[in-house]
Amino acid sequence: MFKILKYSFYDLIRSRWSYVYFLFYLLLGFVLLFLNNDVSKAIITLMNVIIILVPLISTIFGIMYFYNSKEFTELLLAQPVKRSSIFLGQYLGVAGSLTLSLVLGLGIPFVLYGLFKSDAIFDFSLLLVTGAFLTLIFTVLAFNIALSNENKIKGFGYAVLLWLFMAVIYDGLFLMSLIIFKQYPLDSFSLGATIFNPIDLSRTLILLKLDISALLGYTGAVFKKFFGTDQGLFVSIFMLIFWTVLPIWRLVFVSRKKDF
Amino acid sequence: MIHIENLQKKFGKNIVLSDLDLIIEKPGVFAILGPNGSGKTTLIKSVLGMVVPDKGNISVMGKPIKKNFKYRKKIDYLPQIANFPGNLKVYELIRMIKDLRQSPSDEERLIQLFKLEPFLDKKLSTLSGGTKQKVNIVMAFMFNSPLLILDEPTTGLDPASLIHLKNLIREQKEMNKTVLITSHIMQFVAEVSDIIVYLLEGNIYFKGSIEELKTKTGQTDLEHAIAAIAIEPAHV
Amino acid sequence: MRYLGLLYFTFLLFTTASLWAKPITICESCEIKSISEGVKRAVDFDTLLVKKGTYKEFNIIIDKPLTLIGDNYPIIDGEKKGEIIRIISDDVTVDGFFIINVGTSYTTDYAAIRVVKSDNFLIQNVVLEKLFFGIYLEKSNYGKVYHNKIIGDAKDEYNSGNGIQLWYSHHVEVSSNIVQGARDGIYLEFSDNITINNNKSTGNLRYGLHFMFSDNDIYTNNLFEDNGAGVAVMFSKGIIMKGNTFRKNWGTASFGVLLKEINDAEISDNTFEENTIGINIEGSNRIDYIGNNFINNGWAVKVLGACYANSFKGNNFMYNSFDISYDGKLNDNIFDGNYWSDYTGYDLDKNGIGDVPYRPVKLFSYIVNKTPESIVLLRSLFMDIIDFSEKVSPVFTPDNLLDANPLMTKVE
Numbered sequence: 001m002f003k004i005l006k007y008s009f010y011d012l013i014r015s016r017w018s019y020v021y022f023l024f025y026l027l028l029g030f031v032l033l034f035l036n037n038d039v040s041k042a043i044i045t046l047m048n049v050i051i052i053l054v055p056l057i058s059t060i061f062g063i064m065y066f067y068n069s070k071e072f073t074e075l076l077l078a079q080p081v082k083r084s085s086i087f088l089g090q091y092l093g094v095a096g097s098l099t100l101s102l103v104l105g106l107g108i109p110f111v112l113y114g115l116f117k118s119d120a121i122f123d124f125s126l127l128l129v130t131g132a133f134l135t136l137i138f139t140v141l142a143f144n145i146a147l148s149n150e151n152k153i154k155g156f157g158y159a160v161l162l163w164l165f166m167a168v169i170y171d172g173l174f175l176m177s178l179i180i181f182k183q184y185p186l187d188s189f190s191l192g193a194t195i196f197n198p199i200d201l202s203r204t205l206i207l208l209k210l211d212i213s214a215l216l217g218y219t220g221a222v223f224k225k226f227f228g229t230d231q232g233l234f235v236s237i238f239m240l241i242f243w244t245v246l247p248i249w250r251l252v253f254v255s256r257k258k259d260f
Numbered sequence: 261m262i263h264i265e266n267l268q269k270k271f272g273k274n275i276v277l278s279d280l281d282l283i284i285e286k287p288g289v290f291a292i293l294g295p296n297g298s299g300k301t302t303l304i305k306s307v308l309g310m311v312v313p314d315k316g317n318i319s320v321m322g323k324p325i326k327k328n329f330k331y332r333k334k335i336d337y338l339p340q341i342a343n344f345p346g347n348l349k350v351y352e353l354i355r356m357i358k359d360l361r362q363s364p365s366d367e368e369r370l371i372q373l374f375k376l377e378p379f380l381d382k383k384l385s386t387l388s389g390g391t392k393q394k395v396n397i398v399m400a401f402m403f404n405s406p407l408l409i410l411d412e413p414t415t416g417l418d419p420a421s422l423i424h425l426k427n428l429i430r431e432q433k434e435m436n437k438t439v440l441i442t443s444h445i446m447q448f449v450a451e452v453s454d455i456i457v458y459l460l461e462g463n464i465y466f467k468g469s470i471e472e473l474k475t476k477t478g479q480t481d482l483e484h485a486i487a488a489i490a491i492e493p494a495h496v
Numbered sequence: 497m498r499y500l501g502l503l504y505f506t507f508l509l510f511t512t513a514s515l516w517a518k519p520i521t522i523c524e525s526c527e528i529k530s531i532s533e534g535v536k537r538a539v540d541f542d543t544l545l546v547k548k549g550t551y552k553e554f555n556i557i558i559d560k561p562l563t564l565i566g567d568n569y570p571i572i573d574g575e576k577k578g579e580i581i582r583i584i585s586d587d588v589t590v591d592g593f594f595i596i597n598v599g600t601s602y603t604t605d606y607a608a609i610r611v612v613k614s615d616n617f618l619i620q621n622v623v624l625e626k627l628f629f630g631i632y633l634e635k636s637n638y639g640k641v642y643h644n645k646i647i648g649d650a651k652d653e654y655n656s657g658n659g660i661q662l663w664y665s666h667h668v669e670v671s672s673n674i675v676q677g678a679r680d681g682i683y684l685e686f687s688d689n690i691t692i693n694n695n696k697s698t699g700n701l702r703y704g705l706h707f708m709f710s711d712n713d714i715y716t717n718n719l720f721e722d723n724g725a726g727v728a729v730m731f732s733k734g735i736i737m738k739g740n741t742f743r744k745n746w747g748t749a750s751f752g753v754l755l756k757e758i759n760d761a762e763i764s765d766n767t768f769e770e771n772t773i774g775i776n777i778e779g780s781n782r783i784d785y786i787g788n789n790f791i792n793n794g795w796a797v798k799v800l801g802a803c804y805a806n807s808f809k810g811n812n813f814m815y816n817s818f819d820i821s822y823d824g825k826l827n828d829n830i831f832d833g834n835y836w837s838d839y840t841g842y843d844l845d846k847n848g849i850g851d852v853p854y855r856p857v858k859l860f861s862y863i864v865n866k867t868p869e870s871i872v873l874l875r876s877l878f879m880d881i882i883d884f885s886e887k888v889s890p891v892f893t894p895d896n897l898l899d900a901n902p903l904m905t906k907v908e
Contacts, residue, residue: 011347071343077310079360080333171878182867190869214794214817216746217772218868259311
């Protein structure tokens, strides 16, 4: 698997798009920090970017890579290599290079700015960890979509739809159900609904740092326990891991049964 | 070498292989022929493990291939369409495959043979179809595996390269290897193969030497013989 | 000025007392072994010098003008039997004691030091621990509570007392005290013209400062942090709050400051940081909010009920989850010339003032008021989208609630 990973990774870090992605984050980091000169504001803006853009780019990148490397995959399938290794290797190659672009692209300006001396270091690390998780999750979701759809256009459409759903539509439905059922106790429901969407989950994780004062304003006991203690952090991270592992498992499972 | 029992494969409602049995024991060149859509490629891909059969057992070198991948080290495969990752350069691709297989190889000789030296440093996406096919051939022949599977090896080759290819196949035969070939060029098949395996509607319709086939159909050349069994399936 | 005068007065007290008589020394091996005994033997304006040691006493009643000075923090241990010191005479000074184990009662508010109907008192450098009430001023005026440290261990509201309590006491200065772990850090009721400055009131069970029916009081440069619900200022007028810091008051209905029925106040140069609600305003009128910093609060300002003629000018609103929450009409309240970190407008004429107005009330804040659970959707793209559409054409939020002159850079 590590050989496949190595070659996918090699292939990707030489591709133009990885650099575009990397440079985008580099530029964003520099603009936010050096033109604005305000770490707190930079972190809030970055959060919005990470929550929305990272899933979008990971999805598109993942699906494009999968379709474009069809030949590579077929070449590998005839080699004495395990199927799961081929797909896991490719997946980790894509997700790894995307994560690297993200972490380096944002990390470099922040380090240059002197982040290690500021107390925003924890917020920032949390942001990067969340970004990394979102990359892992949305890339593997994209791989799953691609694996189940031979038709590129269809697969691409589903992938963008997935992003749109997770990033916007889900929250809209969520809010509507909160408003419709507001006479019922909803705190467990709303926490549950948060957990079932990795974007919301990541957002919550960041909210725990940035907006804890507002979150603690709500009366519900379940909320209080979730946001007021370390429980929220642990549950969120656990669920993010779950969101990563489950689609990977499906990827391996489906790829084993698939004909090429 | 290869034991196939009861092999069955459907793609959707379309039955591609139905209860196919095939035993290839001795070394030699086996040509797998049949009309378009008769299941040649599916059969080959089943042996390679790229297609997962619905039913049936396949063993290669005495071991079932299910949940096994190491047996592929014993097989060299030349795919029908020479599609390679475009970002890689030719030498990188060769190095990568060597790295993956970890077997001794003699690509130098083959590269010289097909005069590929000037292309080694080029990206695969920039190569012409014929050059790609040569790279494809190099990669299939550079290892010394007991079983070779060649899916339409002649596609896009110039006459000189075609001669080299034929020589290579003969070399393998002399080395007592088993070679499976699919091709639409009957002249080529007639030149290189010992045994014809004819597929029709997902099953083996005929298996035997070229001579047997000619006798059976009463034709003097292979092309007509093949055409004849395809048209007159009543001749059993 | 008053501070200087008091100092001068104390100085005078010391010198005149020492002119008249030598200090009465109290120690374990001395002739006088207890403070009560010392007080009994002393005459007016004597000084009692209490040497280091532990004095197990309670109900020490100081009924004449005396100066009690602890030498190197002698311990007065009340053994939880009741009140420890009660001052019932004018001109009493208590300085430099370590007082522990005040009795707890559900019927009597036992205090470590209680001043009853006495003026011109000075309580300073006293450390109080294991207390019920700390320093309790009852109908006592013109005194000073300075540089004391009160450390309680309050767990429940019903069996704990306040750190410093003023009741019907006027013209008192409470400064440079540290109060923590009490029920209310500092509690004022019916006390006018009080000055409260440089105190640190932290980790108290209920309020850092609690304040009812007390007019014309001034708070400056205090720190209120991590209290149950922050600072509550109720039913008072003529209050000046300046340069205070309110931090980390987290929880349901927890706030930096609660203003309830407050009229004619000035709230300036304060910092509200990381509170669930920075200022919670209910039925308060004619208040000027100038030059305050609202940083990282859940809601910087929450306005409930009818409020009139409040003006917010030159404040910094930075990184709050919500800047303003409003449940009624804007009335004649004014937001003008503040800095809002969420402001995304431009300044083409480079005069430092944004060219388009800023709307501090978001639709989301309105939704959260109606459906509290929706707070989990904070900062989601969906909310940003509907907030944006509301910004473009206000439907649910008061459309005249805006800052016409938002600043481009923050007020220093």
